[in-house]
Amino acid sequence: MSRRPFLSRTRRAGAARARQRASGDPGGMMRLAVLVALILVALAVAAGFRGEETARAAGSLLARLGPLAEPLVFGASLLELAAVLAVIAVCALILWRQR
Secondary structure (H helix, E strand, O other): OOHHHHHHHHHHHHHHHHHHHHOOOHHHHHHHHHHHHHHHHHHHHHHHHOHHHHHHHHHHHHHOOHHHHOEEEOOEEHHHHHHHHHHHHHHHHHHHHHO
16 A cells, blocks of 8 residues: 555545634534524513513613723723724634634
8 A cells, every 4th residue: 555645635634624623613603593592582571571670670780881881091982992802803813713
C-alpha cells in the first residue's frame, strides 16, 4: 500500500473536520430559539393573567436600568459603549477565525 492515498485521505478528513468546526451548530441555535420563545410565551401568559401587576413589576425593573442610558463619556451612554465594544469583539472574532 502506498502512502499517497493514505495521506490524501487524512488531509481530506482533516479539511472536512475543519469545515465542520467552522460552521455554526444548527441544533444549538434551534434550542436557543425555542428557549427564547418559551420565555416570551411565559411572559405573555403572566401579563395576560396579571397584567397590571406585571406591568408595574416590569416598569420597576426597567427603571433600575435608567442610569445605563444617561450620558457618561463624550455624550455616549454606557449601553452605547457596550454595543460598540460588542461589535468590535464580534469583528475581531470573525477576523481571528478567518486566518
